Amino acid sequence: MPKIPALSFAIGVSLVLAAFPAGAQSPDLMEQLKIMRQQLEEQRARVDELERQLRASGVAAPTQLDNLRGTGPAPIAAAGQQQDGAPAPSPQPINPNPTVGRPPSAESRAPQVAPIFESPGVLTPRGKLVFEPSIQYGYSSSNRVALIGYTVIPALLIGLLDVREVKRNTTTGAATFRYGFDNRLELEAKIPYTYRSDATVSRELFTGTAAERAFNTSGKGIGDVELAYRYQLNEGGVEKPYFIGGFRFKSRTGRDPFQVVTDCQTRCVGENVTGTGLPLDLPTGSGFYSVQPSLTWLMPSDPAIFFGSFSYTHNFKRGNVYRTVQNGEKEFLGDVKPGDVFGFNFGMGLALNEKASFSIGYDHNSVGRTKQGGQVLPGSVRMQLGTLLLGYSYRLNNQRTLNVSVGAGLTRDTPDVTLMVRMPFSF
Template sequence: MSIFNNKSCIALLALISGTVAAETEQATNSTEPNTKPKRVQTFGDLLDPDLPGVLTPKGSFVLDTSFSFTQNSSNRVSVVGYTVLPSLIVGLIEASDTDRTTLTFGLTGRYGITNRLEVEARIPWVYRYDSVSKRDTNTPAEGATTTTFDGSDIGDIEAAFKYQINMETAPYWIAGLRFKTTTGTSPYDVPASTEFGLEELPTGSGFPSIEPSLTMIMPMDPAVIYANLSYIWNIEDDVTTELDGSSTKSKIDLGDTIGISAGMGFAVNPKFSFSLGLSHRTILKSKINGSTPSDSKLLQLDSISMGANYAINPETTLNVGVSAGLTADAPDFQLTVRVPYTLR
């Protein structure tokens, strides 16, 4: 679909492979004395003043496998007609119930180029399953009509850089830059109909994006306060949509996203820590052919999250996190399990 698809994949692979290969060779030949053992970092690690930084230490490679389960549902009543009196409606009343389930398996690699700078690449595989039930409430019907959709494929591959601005005194400031490709199946590459919308489910957004971010980490023994500010810029692109056999070409500028989050991590002991946080995202209105459609909406996504981190051994940790949506547009529930493993 996108002209960025092949080019972004080639650039991403070349960038990651070239940087990691060069720095791996340099780390292998290094003979620095008194080097501390490389290990996965938790909230408890941030309280250790002898650590070189809060990012992946120089020469360390972390392989992070993850599984995410997301559930979202919505109930809607649509009226096709007109109102004669406040209590009298002439027309068709339709009730619909939509349940959406998304499973994401991710493989992430992080490498510490220096104690200040780390590079990251993430490859996701996405499975989606939607169930849509519809029923006309003012016409005789035996039951609701249920239609199911699913889709599975590789998602959008991402690459990121993180740089720790200060090393000596808290709070620690970390600048990040993330680039998302369009390797996943685009919403504009799957067939659609006027009755149910998409007939197959996409696994990607269909647009490349660039996300700068700034994170603050403030250790306050035995807790750590953190805050994050980010902006996702979705790059405008030309798309071709297929609806009921007819195709339409358009220039779409997907709405950018402003993200703010904050929370606290608490170290119970050297092996176990937990965290609490709040997240807010504002998705701006999208544009088609340079203008904003009348039905375009400004979306507000708020969620609360909880997480627990347990250090299985010096190389491996187990991280479990859950989040619940606080607004109508946010996912109802999300469960994420991550197992980072440090390769020495």
């Protein structure tokens, strides 16, 4: 290792001596040169000792030697102020912080963008387990006007006018587990618990009364358990997109709509409607098995990340379905198949600092028409569900992150507002 400070100092001392001929040097200057030579020898001895210790230990990390290099000798004391044999003051390094120039540690790197969609974009690292408790709240309201009768002239109805307003609250708590088998493969299991409550206010005109009638019902229990896996298809990189393929299976472990009792005395279809036709106890599951393949993409573009996905949900047909009405009677419905769902979403994430990030996105689902007995169910139409989402994320430490997202419904069939709070724990 070259001794740059010592050699430079020695050259400077030689030039000073050459500038004064013999016999012309004053006693004060000779004393200062003597002190400088003494300090030079001590500095050289210290550097040699540190170099010897460094070579013997084999440590390549910054040591005291890095602080001494480039700092020069200690300040020169005035003649007569330092006693003979007294040690020279230790040199003070210009930059005593040995961490300058090192790459940033994992703790100071920018966090992942705030998740706003159901499926995460970044996979779990190999050998890591993530436990993510979450709670989601949704509120929706709808108004329905049913006209049963005929008109003689415009604006004159002969028959029944049914005005119904529905307020629906749904709260779902879930425990999600993710495990990374390698850097490209991730498995997931989700166990939800759902609590629902509906309040229906209706007023029937032309029936002799104009009084409003409220119908309240609720339901709670385990929802439909889901299993999923995701696989990263390519390497990706800076200014290169990442593609992640996924496959999700949804069971029907929750209480389905055909198990709850409907408020009807006899039949609930046709002309013999003798009740409200509403369930007395709300279901917690869909009642159908389904599978969902998906493709997710992420595009890093400093300082933002663009992301999105395409998905298709296939609902399996269920045969020999019965609906339960009051007095324990069963109403045969036959084969029922819900419509399949095509969905897509896109968004942008931005890291605000080392711990906080912000995301905005749009999610859209197109739900097909329901079929009964191979025929489209009367009154069933294709629904369009559009939601605008905002998300925030804050990294509490290396193992915990708090994620909050808010969704606003943009179409009539979409819930008015949804709020989700998630806190994944990494092990």
